[in-house]
Amino acid sequence: MTDYHLVIDGATATESWHYLDDDAPLTDAPSIITLARLQAEADTLKSRSAPLGVILHADGLGKTDHGEDVRALAPYLDRLALVALHFPIYRNGRGYSAARVLRQEFGFTGELRATGDVLYDQWAMMNRCGINAFELAKDISLDTFKTALGELSGAYQPAADQNQGGKKGWRRSRL
Amino acid sequence: MYRYDEFDHKLVADRVNQFRGQVERRVSGALTEDQFKPLRLMNGVYLQLHAYMLRVAIPYGTLCSAQMRMLAHIARKYDRGYGHFTTRQNIQYNWPALDKIPDLLDELAGVEMHAIQTSGNCIRNVTSDQYAGAIEGEVEDPRIISEIIRQWSTFHPEFTYLPRKFKIAVTGHVNDRAAIKLHDIGLVVKRNNDGDIGYEVHVGGGQGRTPFVAKKMTDFVPKAKLLAYLEAVMRVYNMLGRRDNSYKARIKILVHETGQEEMQRLIEAEFSKIDASQMLTVPQEEIDRISAYFAPPAFQTLAAKSDGFTQAQSQDADFARFVRANVVAHKQAGYAIVNISLKPIGGVPGDATDAQMDVIADLAEKYSLDEVRVTHEQNLVLPHVKLDELKTVYDALAAHDLATANLGLISDQIACPGLDYCNLANARSIPLAQEISERFADLDRQYDIGELKIKISGCINACGHHHVGHIGILGVDKKGTEFYQISLGGAADENAAIGQITGRAFTEEDIVDAIETVVTTYTDLRADGERFIDTYNRLGMAPFKERLYD
Numbered sequence: 001m002t003d004y005h006l007v008i009d010g011a012t013a014t015e016s017w018h019y020l021d022d023d024a025p026l027t028d029a030p031s032i033i034t035l036a037r038l039q040a041e042a043d044t045l046k047s048r049s050a051p052l053g054v055i056l057h058a059d060g061l062g063k064t065d066h067g068e069d070v071r072a073l074a075p076y077l078d079r080l081a082l083v084a085l086h087f088p089i090y091r092n093g094r095g096y097s098a099a100r101v102l103r104q105e106f107g108f109t110g111e112l113r114a115t116g117d118v119l120y121d122q123w124a125m126m127n128r129c130g131i132n133a134f135e136l137a138k139d140i141s142l143d144t145f146k147t148a149l150g151e152l153s154g155a156y157q158p159a160a161d162q163n164q165g166g167k168k169g170w171r172r173s174r175l
Numbered sequence: 176m177y178r179y180d181e182f183d184h185k186l187v188a189d190r191v192n193q194f195r196g197q198v199e200r201r202v203s204g205a206l207t208e209d210q211f212k213p214l215r216l217m218n219g220v221y222l223q224l225h226a227y228m229l230r231v232a233i234p235y236g237t238l239c240s241a242q243m244r245m246l247a248h249i250a251r252k253y254d255r256g257y258g259h260f261t262t263r264q265n266i267q268y269n270w271p272a273l274d275k276i277p278d279l280l281d282e283l284a285g286v287e288m289h290a291i292q293t294s295g296n297c298i299r300n301v302t303s304d305q306y307a308g309a310i311e312g313e314v315e316d317p318r319i320i321s322e323i324i325r326q327w328s329t330f331h332p333e334f335t336y337l338p339r340k341f342k343i344a345v346t347g348h349v350n351d352r353a354a355i356k357l358h359d360i361g362l363v364v365k366r367n368n369d370g371d372i373g374y375e376v377h378v379g380g381g382q383g384r385t386p387f388v389a390k391k392m393t394d395f396v397p398k399a400k401l402l403a404y405l406e407a408v409m410r411v412y413n414m415l416g417r418r419d420n421s422y423k424a425r426i427k428i429l430v431h432e433t434g435q436e437e438m439q440r441l442i443e444a445e446f447s448k449i450d451a452s453q454m455l456t457v458p459q460e461e462i463d464r465i466s467a468y469f470a471p472p473a474f475q476t477l478a479a480k481s482d483g484f485t486q487a488q489s490q491d492a493d494f495a496r497f498v499r500a501n502v503v504a505h506k507q508a509g510y511a512i513v514n515i516s517l518k519p520i521g522g523v524p525g526d527a528t529d530a531q532m533d534v535i536a537d538l539a540e541k542y543s544l545d546e547v548r549v550t551h552e553q554n555l556v557l558p559h560v561k562l563d564e565l566k567t568v569y570d571a572l573a574a575h576d577l578a579t580a581n582l583g584l585i586s587d588q589i590a591c592p593g594l595d596y597c598n599l600a601n602a603r604s605i606p607l608a609q610e611i612s613e614r615f616a617d618l619d620r621q622y623d624i625g626e627l628k629i630k631i632s633g634c635i636n637a638c639g640h641h642h643v644g645h646i647g648i649l650g651v652d653k654k655g656t657e658f659y660q661i662s663l664g665g666a667a668d669e670n671a672a673i674g675q676i677t678g679r680a681f682t683e684e685d686i687v688d689a690i691e692t693v694v695t696t697y698t699d700l701r702a703d704g705e706r707f708i709d710t711y712n713r714l715g716m717a718p719f720k721e722r723l724y725d
Contacts, residue, residue: 066418091336094418097414151192155330157326159333170456
């Protein structure tokens with residue numbers, strides 16, 4: 001059992017992933033590992049066929065203050081089905097940039113998930129940055145989630161959420 | 176000036192409803208104060224010493240008369256009959272009730288105003304030159320790009336939870352009246368050799384406990400690419416800025432610790448990717464649409480001289496003094512820029528009553544092509560007044576204590592709210608500003624002293640800009656007693672500089688005498704035509720220090 005409920009692409013979803021501690025053995029179940037493990041075990045991971053995900057920490061696990069570099073994922077992206085962005089506290093906004101880099105610079109099309117301190121007033125902005133999966137507190141209904149996403153009806157800038165109909169350039173748009 | 180279309184109206188209305196919901200969730204307890212705090216801050220609501228405070232945005236300091244009238248109405252209905260104009264060209268109300276703020280915001284939205292992003296760790300209200308569109312020699316009206324930046328930065332999904340607040344200022348003139356080098360990003364509008372408009376970009380300026388003048392990151396970014404460049408700066412900052420210590424979280428610290436060259440490299444690398452995507456290239460039709468709002472207003476063709484104006488000055492010495500101190504040449508023949516000082520002798524810097532705001536709104540509508548400006552030095556401006564009508568405007572201002580002829584003089588001080596209002600302050604600022612103003616009340620003495628900018632902060636956060644005052648005063652607390660530290664030689668203009676501390680701080684009893692000592696040292700030592708800052712730059716700290724402490 002998880003302590004959250006999962007919303008993916010605007011619908012309630014069943015959790016099929018496991019967050020794996022660094023010292024836990026890899027299984028054939030869909031697993032989310034740390035960046036450090038991904039880098040350390042890159043070669044052995046190549047022979048593993050089960051879905052692989054990684055969690056990216058914004059607070060650097062105490063190593064560096066500016067957290068883990070999203071661009072460190074570049075060599076591994078073709079093998080990643082999921083990236084979980086950890087928000088240590090809602091007001092740490094590094095994950096928003098990480099999300100846009102993944103979607104817009106790297107063209108990552110897998111699941112992009114917000115985990116950690118993921119609250120009502122941040123969901124819409126996360127969504128605009130390309131996060132499509134949210135770990136929500138259990139008492140939050142899907143309707144509440146949808147209300148939050150619909151509070152603003154337009155955007156003054158393109159982000160990762162918009163298909164601009166092939167048009168390029170800065171423009172305002174209805175959401 | 177810019178007018179909302181349906182899109183803008185809808186989004187501001189959405190925002191009011193969103194905030195109404197947030198207030199309801201706070202009142203019901205669904206949100207903790209800690210969770211509510213960044214949300215209310217993002218909407219300009221602070222919790223101060225005595226009450227909530229609301230900061231309303233005045234984008235790049237431009238108002239029309241209907242907006243000024245609304246600010247007066249809000250002061251009457253939701254506050255105690257006054258408002259406080261700030262160093263960021265905004266207005267603050269010190270006494271609104273939290274549960275009434277959504278209604279207040281509804282009323283503001285009716286005149287195309289809001290409190291969006293006036294605080295919080297996001298991109299704040301863009302500030303600019305109060306003489307935009309009125310002063311001779313501008314490369315381009317800086318409000319065009321300011322409005323484009325305002326829109327791009329509003330509800331920006333990536334940059335709403337930055338390490339710390341982020342302030343952008345723009346000047347379109349070589350004489351910088353917007354203190355752009357003391358901002359997180361400062362932009363100077365320029366024209367390149369091909370005649371195209373672009374921007375010189377300065378990054379990492381700021382005051383607070385670690386003041387820095389911004390470093391130039393690039394000489395020229397073309398207009399259509401500026402948003403891509405700004406997004407690059409913001410992304411570098413959001414990814415690498417420090418979040419472990421809020422005092423080290425501003426971009427100025429990142430620039431300082433990273434170094435100018437490495438910072439340039441990081442920004443360029445990010446910029447080249449964003450630029451290549453063309454996602455933020457500003458389309459010419461958008462530039463045209465927004466530029467049209469800032470086309471010159473309907474000036475009449477007038478003679479450069481007005482006999483009535485000249486005659487009125489010879490008949491009324493007070494008017495002549497007002498013209499000399501507060502009136503600036505306009506680019507259009509027959510017009511003038513009129514500064515309204517919000518620094519009456521002994522008054523609270525930046526405060527205006529509802530009645531005064533109404534008077535200024537009426538004057539703007541009748542005599543200034545419907546425009547008012549707010550300055551970062553906490554004064555107001557009627558930007559387009561006919562010389563023929565200047566005396567009429569002056570008389571109306573004088574009747575409401577709005578004609579103090581002290582612009583740029585020693586009594587035209589910047590002061591933060593200080594210990595009278597603010598949670599953070601160590602010392603009172605307003606009473607000190609009032610005492611200094613009283614001490615130098617004699618206008619003839621002020622004219623003799625000449626241009627002299629005193630800036631007072633009640634704590635190290637430097638909201639009163641003390642680092643960049645020609646004379647800066649910082650309130651410090653020593654074992655429960657208020658002391659004041661003096662710094663000299665700061666400047667907020669195109670020659671931006673951080674002032675140097677004179678030495679040990681002065682007590683509340685001694686500080687005004689100490690200021691007078693600094694001033695008389697200057698008047699004793701100045702060469703012909705030297706302003707205070709010139710004399711200081713020529714002689715340095717030594718003579719001032721000697722007179723202060725020996």
